[in-house]
Amino acid sequence: MATTAPPAAVSQAGPSTPPPEPRRPRRRWPVGQIVLTLLLIGFALLFLYPLVWLVAASLKPSGQVFDNALIPHTWRFDNYVEVWDQLPLLHWIFNSVAIAFLAAALVSVSSSVVAFGFAYFRFPGRSVLFGLVLATMMLPASVTMIPTYLIWKQTGLLGTWVPLFGANLFGSAFYIFLQRQFFLGLPRELFEAARIDGSSYWQMFWRIAMPLSIPSFIIVFLFEFQAAWNNFQGALIYLNAGSVEGFTAPLGVAYAMTKYSPTAGGQADYQYVMVASLLVTLPMLLLFSFGQRYFIEGVATQGRKG
Amino acid sequence: MEALKARKYNRREAIAGYLFISPWIAGFLIFTLGAMIYSLAISFSHFNLATNKMRPGGLDNYRALLDDPRVAGSLKNTLFFAVLAVPLEVMLALFLAILLNRVGRGAGFFRTVYYLPKMTPAVATASVFLLLLNGNTGAINSALRSIGVEGPQWLVDPAWVRPSIVLMALWGVSGTMVIFLAALKNVPRDLYEVASLDGAGPVRQFFTITLPMISGAVFFNVIILTIAAFQVFDQAYLLFWRDQTNVAPESSLFYAVYLFQQAFRQFNFGFAAAMAWLLFVILLILTAIQVRIGNRFVYYEGER
Numbered sequence: 001m002a003t004t005a006p007p008a009a010v011s012q013a014g015p016s017t018p019p020p021e022p023r024r025p026r027r028r029w030p031v032g033q034i035v036l037t038l039l040l041i042g043f044a045l046l047f048l049y050p051l052v053w054l055v056a057a058s059l060k061p062s063g064q065v066f067d068n069a070l071i072p073h074t075w076r077f078d079n080y081v082e083v084w085d086q087l088p089l090l091h092w093i094f095n096s097v098a099i100a101f102l103a104a105a106l107v108s109v110s111s112s113v114v115a116f117g118f119a120y121f122r123f124p125g126r127s128v129l130f131g132l133v134l135a136t137m138m139l140p141a142s143v144t145m146i147p148t149y150l151i152w153k154q155t156g157l158l159g160t161w162v163p164l165f166g167a168n169l170f171g172s173a174f175y176i177f178l179q180r181q182f183f184l185g186l187p188r189e190l191f192e193a194a195r196i197d198g199s200s201y202w203q204m205f206w207r208i209a210m211p212l213s214i215p216s217f218i219i220v221f222l223f224e225f226q227a228a229w230n231n232f233q234g235a236l237i238y239l240n241a242g243s244v245e246g247f248t249a250p251l252g253v254a255y256a257m258t259k260y261s262p263t264a265g266g267q268a269d270y271q272y273v274m275v276a277s278l279l280v281t282l283p284m285l286l287l288f289s290f291g292q293r294y295f296i297e298g299v300a301t302q303g304r305k306g
Numbered sequence: 307m308e309a310l311k312a313r314k315y316n317r318r319e320a321i322a323g324y325l326f327i328s329p330w331i332a333g334f335l336i337f338t339l340g341a342m343i344y345s346l347a348i349s350f351s352h353f354n355l356a357t358n359k360m361r362p363g364g365l366d367n368y369r370a371l372l373d374d375p376r377v378a379g380s381l382k383n384t385l386f387f388a389v390l391a392v393p394l395e396v397m398l399a400l401f402l403a404i405l406l407n408r409v410g411r412g413a414g415f416f417r418t419v420y421y422l423p424k425m426t427p428a429v430a431t432a433s434v435f436l437l438l439l440n441g442n443t444g445a446i447n448s449a450l451r452s453i454g455v456e457g458p459q460w461l462v463d464p465a466w467v468r469p470s471i472v473l474m475a476l477w478g479v480s481g482t483m484v485i486f487l488a489a490l491k492n493v494p495r496d497l498y499e500v501a502s503l504d505g506a507g508p509v510r511q512f513f514t515i516t517l518p519m520i521s522g523a524v525f526f527n528v529i530i531l532t533i534a535a536f537q538v539f540d541q542a543y544l545l546f547w548r549d550q551t552n553v554a555p556e557s558s559l560f561y562a563v564y565l566f567q568q569a570f571r572q573f574n575f576g577f578a579a580a581m582a583w584l585l586f587v588i589l590l591i592l593t594a595i596q597v598r599i600g601n602r603f604v605y606y607e608g609e610r
Contacts, residue, residue, distance in 0.1 A: 036409050043402060044419045050434045050477065051422060053445065057437070066437060068445040110329050117326025121319050133330065136338055138529075138593065142537050142562055143586045146348065146569050146579050147341035154358060170333020201322040230427040232540050237570055253429040257436070258549045270437075277430035284425040292418060295425075296484055303485030303523050 054281070058274035065270045076271070083275040091245040092252035093279070095161075096229055099248060103165035103228035108220040111171040112213065115179035116205045120191065130180075137173040149237060163238045164248075165228065175220040178301060182216040183209055219298040222291045226284060249280045349579035367580035376556075376564055377581065381588075383468060384561040388535035391472045395531055396524065399479045403486035404516075417487070420480045431474060432544035436461070439470050446473075461545065467558040474541050482527050489523035490516070518605050525600040529593060536589055537562045561585060 060072045152163040235251040260268040351360035438445045439460040447457030460470040539562040546554035569578035
């Protein structure tokens with residue numbers, strides 16, 4: 001856009017502050033760089049604001065949660081102590097961790113197996129079937145939501161965790177695509193040598209392809225972990241009828257929102273909702289701090305397949 | 307050995323291939339194809355949840371869809387949301403991606419910050435925005451007030467509840483941004499150099515080089531965001547329909563929310579299945595139209 005003032009733009013360059021030294025030989029106008037950086041900082045503040053607000057609110061006493069101060073007038077660290085008595089948070093977090101881990105582990109292994117099938121072997125109908133895999137990516141989840149519920153009902157597994165990750169046993173389209181791309185990049189001679197040495201197909205997959213695909217395996221694992229951790233609608237469908245201790249963290253926070261809702265009785269103890277919200281978010285931020293490049297890489301790949 | 311008969315399939319290898327993809331085939335038959343046929347059958351019957359029995363219902367459910375003004379209403383709300391959200395998301399994401407692509411230094415830092423909302427679970431976003439959007443005490447209206455604007459009652463005024471969901475969607479726009487950023491990085495630098503030698507300004511460069519070169523990513527994002535917009539659930543449900551004692555403005559009833567209520571609150575599975583199929587058909591048509599329009603202007607590179 002015009003405001004970012006690339007090379008050919010306005011030259012009212014007053015040498016105000018020392019410009020960041022240009023890294024490329026292309027000429028950059030300092031004014032452009034300054035405007036650009038200011039814009040980026042402005043957006044950074046906008047994106048950060050709700051999170052900072054959340055941290056602040058979680059440290060305020062009941063009456064001040066709504067005051068919008070980013071630095072609490074009265075610090076109340078006890079919120080973080082009391083919340084464990086107020087809400088079965090430990091149960092929720094344990095449930096969420098377990099479910100997200102199972103979901104991620106299952107889908108990353110099963111998708112890898114299927115992806116290797118599509119990448120290495122030649123068989124009739126392969127490209128048609130792979131086209132079908134890609135097509136299922138476009139299928140809106142709401143279309144299969146009801147029959148999926150009924151399928152789990154008929155297996156008698158309603159009320160357990162299984163409906164929340166069971167389908168992951170069969171691989172998932174985007175992850176299959178991602179792993180297949182990676183396997184296709186491996187030199188075929190690698191596998192042919194193993195064949196000559198008498199490896200079985202499974203050994204080729206498990207001993208050669210899998211260890212080499214760790215980077216894209218991690219992308220799949222992290223993506224699914226995040227998706228399963230955040231899965232609110234699934235938990236609402238499958239766990240809401242059960243005991244509160246059996247909720248996942250997102251379902252628990254929603255429960256807390258209603259329990260402490262300001263409309264549910266004046267100035268309720270909404271600070272506990274804030275603490276709980278923060279505690280649901282923190283594991284994801286932690287995950288991101290360790291695996292940032294995997295997340296970015298995964299999302300970028302999503303766009304490239306189009 | 308494989309090289310010798312490259313054109314014919316090796317039987318052992320083919321069988322092994324089928325075995326490797328068999329989990330997906332099983333999943334497809336049960337959870338995709340099976341589920342879709344099942345849901346189609348349910349939509350044409352009266353379904354009794356207690357016995358799992360279907361009684362033929364003909365077009366009853368579809369007729370009921372037409373008779374229920376809330377179906378049309380929720381569809382209208384959803385359409386309104388999509389029409390507002392998708393272009394705004396695409397424009398903001400593209401704008402941010404262009405900024406990040408230009409800045410060079412510090413791009414990594416800003417990208418990280420921008421991505422944080424995407425990592426925030428929907429419930430946490432909802433519980434915070436519920437307060438930020440409060441018409442009287444919320445931070446958003448306080449900020450507006452400080453520049454002399456009296457903000458709307460975001461969560462109460464029927465005209466503003468949909469824009470408030472759009473605002474939350476925009477906060478999490480960074481996924482789309484990352485896809486654009488990856489596309490921008492693939493645009494060959496020399497194209498810009500040639501263009502600036504020809505005297506093309508930044509605006510012309512954007513429309514004659516950048517936009518055509520990343521049209522594939524624009525196309526992809528529009529389709530994906532549209533499909534997502536038609537299924538928007540979490541935020542609307544959490545802000546407006548979570549508390550069943552609360553009276554929510556009707557304009558916050560999105561299609562996916564009503565579908566959920568019909569299925570899992572009223573247990574009208576036949577009606578809800580018909581709703582799901584209607585949504586599927588609408589999305590198919592919409593996507594087909596988008597693909598048609600897209601093919602006209604999307605530039606594909608020779609190699610993929």
